[in-house]
Amino acid sequence: MTMGDEALFASMVMPVVFGPILEKLEKRDIGAAQTLRAALTKAETNHPGLAYDMVKGILRKAELAGKVDMCESLLRLEGLNQSDEFRIDRPEPAFQELNQQSATLKKILSRIPDEIYDRRKFLETIKDIASAIKTLLDAVNSVVNYIQGPENKQLLDQRKREFVKYSKRFSNTLKEFFKNNQKSDVFLSANYLVNQTSVIMKTVKAAC
Structure with a gap:
């Protein structure tokens, strides 16, 4: 995997993985969701790729790193993504x-x-x-x-x-x-x- 591929995955994780989670949270507690979104967005802006590193860290912790194909998984998740970010x-x-x-x-x-x-x-x-x-x-x-x-x-x-x-x-x-x-x-x-x-x-x- 090239650095360009890593950068691609890093750019996709926020909207594809975290975006839908935050939108679901907004339906339950809009204040908490907006606070969390702002914090994640700021952290990602200041440290590009942070969200991707978080996902990789979770997979390692769950002993799934190497068992989950990130490229395939992101592609599959995109089909379920109803986020308004790009609308x-x-x-x-x-x-x-x-x-x-x-x-x-x-x-x-x-x-x-x-x-x-x-x-x-x-x-x-x-x-x-x-x-x-x-x-x-x-x-x-x-x-x-x-x-x-x-x-x-x-x-x-x-x-x-x-x-x-x-x-x-x-x-x-x-x-x-x-x-x-x-x-x-x-x-x-x-x-x-x-x-x-x-x-x-x-x-x-x-x-x-």
């Missing part, structure tokens, strides 16, 4: 469509660990992913006119190019998978694509 709170249909398409792509990607063992199902999933990628990019293009300022538009364009790059990388990884059957490479590439989807949503949200 854009705007009523316009274009933003609602973008919310829907980003969630759809992540959910389809999260099916990979279950369906990669069934060639027929996996091929159908690959088609679904390709369609979801195109639809998401169309949705991003639909909100460009709502973005204020040339710098924000330029940043979003950069995020789109990065997303396309990781989409192509994912496609190449799939081609290699059918030659060498390295599932872990597919899981990792899918997680990068999930993360790039989140980056796009954060960029749009910050600019609106």
